[in-house]
Amino acid sequence: MAIGEKILEVRDLVKHFPLTQGILFKRQIGAIKAVDGVSFDLHKGETLGIVGESGCGKSTLAKVLMALERPTSGSVMINGRDIGRARGAELKRMRRNIQMVMQDPYTSLNPRMTVGDIIGEPYEIHTEVAPKGDRRTKVQELLEVVGLNPDHINRYPHQFSGGQRQRIGIARGLALQPEIIVCDEPVSALDVSIQAQVINLLERLQNEFGLAYIFIAHDLSVVRHISDRVGVMYLGKYVELGKDTEIYDRPAHPYTQALLSAVPVPDPEGREQRERIILQGDPPSPANPPSGCRFRTRCWKAQEICAEEEPLLQIRPGTGHESACHFAETHDVVHVN
């Protein structure tokens, strides 16, 4: 699909959660640096994949984009207006334009509401989108769009399977005709044979409505399939950002290389010869990240400069896309398929 004008612009976004001590007089003794300086753009009709391990800040990033959390600093501009600073009626209006599909369709749908009420609830808040009389028809249209039977409007979530529930979640996300949908692990709770159905649906909807997706997932092959660009996060920062082919075929950052090589390839041929970079240990705490480069404590290329100077996300010699490593060097780690 054609990629259009810029609709989302994120600059130096920071979200710290204070760590406090004491009950009555809370003193701040530090901060969890969940998102620590993230910048990117998103264009109409584009999909930006975000990958990284648990705790790297990708879900916090999603929450800040949705204005569910206020950023500590930095800006999230949607069509030129900062959602992080918006208040009241303006915030409400901006939220129409960015919606979310949650990970777990078992807990993100209220079990005591019918499907019609769940999908129609956005219209209760944004009454201007659909007048009361039209809502039922609108909801039935949405059910049809996501491949469910419009006659099931009065059923409850427990009467649907996991894949169908995720379709309900997607229909709810579409209700206000947003331009941006943030998908936080939309298929990871689903059975393998159902995942493909939901991914196909998301792609079809993107083509039909020109949606832009922020697609957060840990399944790297799914992210590759759906994304136009991919950002790799580690401890609250991007370590690498580029087109899907650049990230997967020519990764430049050691962390990306390790991450890609750790993904099991669904083909047993030549498995003994496969190169695998096994990282030692666990990621450091985001409350106290290492000085300089945050990956240096687990990096096999680390030298003195890595502890002293923080590598910025920029295009480096010999690589065609942005990476945050002093010793960035493209290295093809996986030949998938």
Added chain:
Amino acid sequence: MLPVEGGLGNEPLLAVDNLHVEFHTRAGIVRAVNGVSYTVDPGETLAVLGESGSGKSVTAQAIMGILDMPPASIPKGEIRFKGTDMLKLSEEARTQVRGQRIAMIFQDALSALNPVFTVGWQISEMFRVHRGMSKGDAMKKAVELMDRVRIPAARQRVNDYPHQFSGGMRQRIMIAMSIALDPEVLIADEPTTALDVTVQAQIMELLAELQRESQMGLILITHDLGVVADVADKIAVMYAGRIVENAPVHDIYRAPAHPYTKGLLESIPRVDQKGQDLYAIKGLPPNLLELPSGCSFNPRCPYRQGNCETDVPPLHQISGTRGSACHYWREVLDGDR
């Protein structure tokens, strides 16, 4: 004395033979396992592949003898460990096998570990209960084991509680407990599903190493086609409580002989299919309360013909090591649709 002794002869280390498991619920009888047979030999890795509800975990729980009976019951079948049918043993005799000769690792280490005891206590419990060791000796053994599963600073961390460990370290503790008494068969039920890919790679490498050292038979239960391709020697694919295909790992990935396996493999996103729809198996996994007549997969199957709705396909022997429970396995194997 352990009740199961004697040489192997021609008998496999562990053989599940025509096992049936039912659950008696208010809604009716749920037939979770309908005639499953598989074998594992020393040093061999069998991957049991299937979606939720396919009966893969229930089979494992039946082997371990940890099914709640009632509501579960085993109307038919044998589970032979070195030739002895364990379903006929007394509960006391089974306790001797469980944990000592056959051990199991669970998916979610945080809920499998007891939060109010230190990890050292929980690991050493194996030695105190099964080997009658003193507290001090058992604790020494616990430290040794934590070293063996590569938990850094084991001596200092032995008195920590489960919540003080990361997800990967907790899974290592689970592994330490399961290998404490040198079992001959290890059942790993989705051991890495809750973990990040980089940690998954560490854990799978650890399991492979332990298996090489001790020549355990490993039953790996998973839904991840990548993990299976990486480590398995042979695969049993389960669907709706039956094994629909079993084969050595290379054969199945090269040319699947059952439409379900084929569908799963084709639904993996591939680089050359970018921008196209993923192949998706249509429909939903069946409700175990009302399984479709004939072949359970027939409502979703592109190869379906008239007799699929009436005749349950037996596991056709394709070669000495391969079987497929499809009437039309020849067509599937040839790739005609």
